[in-house]
Amino acid sequence: MALRLPRIGTSQIVALxxxxxxxxxxxxxxxxxRVQDGRLFGSLIDVFNRGAPVALLSIGMVLxxxxxxxxxxxxxxxxxCGAIAASLADTHSLPVVLAAALGAGLLCGLWNGLLVAVLxxxxxxxxLILMVAGRGIAxxxxxxxxxxxxxxxxxFLGGGSVLGLPTPVVLTLGMMAxxxxxxxxxxxGLMIEATGGNPRASALAGIGTRFITVGVYVWSGLCAALAGIVASADILGADANNAGLWLELDAILAVVIGGTSxxxxxxxxxxxxxxxFIIQAMNTGILLSGFPPETNLVVKAVxxxxxxLAQSPRLGGHFAGIGVLFKRSKSGGKRS
Amino acid sequence: MNLRALLLASAVSGALFSVGAQAADMTIGFSQIGSESGWRAAETTVSKAEAKKRNINFKIADAQQKQENQIKAIRSFVAQGVDAIFLAPVVATGWDSVLKEAQEAKIPVVLLDRDIDPAGKDLYLTAVTSDSVHEGKVAGEWLVKTAAGKPCNVVELQGTVGASVATNRKKGFEDGIAGASNVKIVRSQTGDFTRAKGKEVMESFIKAEGGGKNICAVYAHNDDMMVGAIQAMKEAGLKPGTEVLTVSIDAVPDIFKAMAAGEANATVELTPNMAGPAFDAIIAFKDKGTMPPKWIQTESKLYTQADNPMAVYESKKDLGY
Incomplete structure (x- = not known):
């Protein structure tokens, strides 16, 4: 029959x-x-390449x-992690550099997890503690x-390419997979959803909620470490004052745009x-448009x-007539 | 004979001593903003070195970007009875009462790098600052001279939107190129003064301007954004420094490395030596009562590839940038 769009995710993919x-x-x-020095080169590629750090963060954040x-x-x-990677890069081999940076991310995640799950x-x-202190540590x-x-x-992790795709994009896809x-x-996944829905019931049902909580923060730390390595590798240096500044908010926004409550x-x-990638497509579009920079944030907000609004279930109800096109069920559809 | 020689010697040395003594006995307190940037760190390093050169007892209080810490530091300097106070004000307002306290104690105050609200003009001796409009103008004039009448499309990487330095450097550059109809700004976006954003914005400029073929020059409000832009140009297969001219402001060490490699053309220095002229003004004021002008403008020196960039890099790399 007619083309059926997936029940969930339609609004995001249409928005992108x-x-x-x-x-x-x-x-x-x-x-x-076009191909430049063996890698794909173009604005569309920029969207994915520049969006990679926030995409990496959002993978951890969504959990x-x-x-x-x-x-x-x-x-x-x-x-x-970017600072650690950049400081060690010229004196140590890549595996050591990566192990140190990822290890630091893991420890940061463990710290957060323990504060939340144990204390x-x-x-x-x-x-918030690590948000403030972490920049000082860097x-x-x-x-x-x-x-x-x-x-x-x-x-190579920032500016290189694998089969023409920029390495940050490949790393993001790998991490996502x-x-x-x-x-x-x-x-x-089921246990995470159950714990998020009702931690007490999940614990009574025999899910190790404490362990899973620590686990998701560790994973988030690991994703952030990878994002930090990519960001440092991109500019061939670590800028502790500005690397990742306010990106936690972009990552949260990405998760929310992605429909997670x-x-x-x-x-x-x-x-x-x-x-x-929606956020980054917007950023890249603003840069290409030639609008004066004072308008950047307003355009983004709109x-x-x-x-x-397109995702809002209530608003969706009002537009039910038009909504037939999107076949969105009122209950919000099932998980992907 | 011997006695006379001894007396003479002691008189001579005494006279010599008293000349140097003015500076040597001098204690100056400096309320520094904090370590907000590499330039700030370099300013602290250079200030210490300049004080040592003049045998001045120099005390630095780090305010960690907080005005209340600066006010506390000034009060404590006044209590210690220092000979002069240097202040790098973190904000422009709210200094009246504490500067009046210093004035009542007859301790002259010199502002470094930043100015305060005009209402407080008579509360300090002089302000040693750079003119950021002038910096932009020097950059613009260099480009007009280098373009030599040929049509030249410029892309501009602005600093943080709303920052006075960004506004001024933009205005100065526009003044600098105002007389040359061949040089015009075709694109202007903010790169937030950072390498990462400078690179990202430059990538989009290159794509929007036909792969960079229409870009003759890049002007960045600071060197860090330019370092990012240079990477973007190289990755796009362009040759910064030859195909695309570059001019930026600040003169941080890394831009000299790029200049030595032929990938950057020019930078305008925001000198970290604000304390040097301030010390000289204070010494002249204390010794001879010379009243310094209300504003001492530091030099905005232009550096190009012809100025032995590698040597400048070596001299700057340990300043803490």
Whole structure:
């Protein structure tokens, strides 16, 4: 019969498509792609390449939010891990550099997880601690200056390419696939949703909620570490003052645009990543448009508002007539 | 004979001593904003070195970006009875009462790097600052001279929207190129003064301007954004420094490395040596009562590839940038 759109995710994918078309209207060469030094080169590629750090953060963030938590520290963890990677890059081999940076991210996540799961501190407060302190730690590591490196191995993670695709995009897809396999390939995803929906009932049903809580924060820390490495590798240096600054908010926004509720429960990793690319498509579009920079934030706010309104179940009810096209069920559809 | 020689020697040395003594006995307190940027760190390092050169007992209080800490530091300097106070004000307002306290104690105050609200003009001796409009103008004039009458499309990487430095450097550059109809700004966006944003914005400029073929020059409000832009140009297969001219402001060490590699053309220095002229003004004021002008403008020196960039890099790299 007629073409059936998936029940969930339609609004996000339509939004991404519309923004890409809008970009093409303001900048006709938007979809032009050529090969430059063995890698694909074009504005569309930029959207995915520049969106990679926030997409990585959103992969970890979506799990945390599904558990009814939040991780405000990811931007600072990016700065810490980027600083560690850049400081070690010229004196150590790539595996050592990666192990140190990812290990630091893991420790940061463990710290957050313990504060939340063991000490019972509210997630927003617990992760606020590391959000503030973490940037200071990063500044201590870099001694307040921009630490630069020349190691081509680490630079490859930011500026290199695999089969023409920029490495950050490949890393993001890899991390997404790994997370999906872990969460959706096992009962873990179900347990996360159950715990997010009702922690007490889940614990009584025999789910190790405490262990899973620590686990999701560790995963978020790991994703942030990878994002920090990518950000450092991109500019061949670690800028502790600015790396990952305010990106925790973009990551939360990506998760929310992706349809995951801040009250926990149902979540979609793929749509969170789509949400991150929606944000970046918007940023890239604004840069290409030639609008004066003073309008950047207003344009962004209007687009975000529109995307979120499109998802609102109440508003959706009013537009039920038009909504037939989208075949959105009133209950919000099932998880992806 | 011997006694006379001894007396003479002691008189001579005494006279010598008293000349140097003015500076050597001088204690100056400096309320520094904090370590907000590499430039700020370099300013602290250079200030210490300049004080040592002049044998001045120099005390630095780090305010960690907080005005209340600066006010506390000034009060404690007044209580210690220092000879002069240097202040790098974190904000422009709210200094009246504490500066009056210093004035009543007859301790001259010199502002470094930033000015305060005009209402407080008579509360300090002089302000040593750079003119950021002038910095932009020097950059613009260099580009007009280098373009030599040929048509030149410029893309501009602005600093943070709303920051006075960004507004001024933009205005100055526009003044600098005002007389040359061949040089015009075709695109202007904010890169937030950071490398990462500078790179991202430059990537989009390159795509919007036909793969960079229509770009003749890049002007960045600071060197960090330019370092990012240079990477973006290289990744796009362009040759910054030859195909695309670059001019930026600040003169941080890394831009000299790029200049030495032929990938950057020019930078205008925001000197970290604000304390040097301030010390000289204070010494002249204390020794001879010379009243300094209300505003001492630091030099906005232009550096190009011809100025031995590698040597400048070596001299700047340990300043804490």
């Amino acid at each position: 498509g519309l923004i890409l078309v809008a970009n093409w209207i303001v900048s006709p060469q938007f979809f032009d792609i 945390v939010i599904a558990m009814r938590g939040i991780d405000l520290s990811v931007g600072a963890v990016m700065a810490i 019972g501190i509210q997630p927003i407060v617990a992760t 500044q201590l590591i870099t001694e307040g200056r921009i630490v630069t490196f020349t190691s081509p191995d680490l630079a 790994l997370t999906l396999a872990l969460v959706r390939g096992t009962a873990l 801040l009250f926990g429960g149902r979540f979609s990793i793929i749509l969170a990543v789509v949400g991150a 687009v975000v508002l529109t995307v979120l």
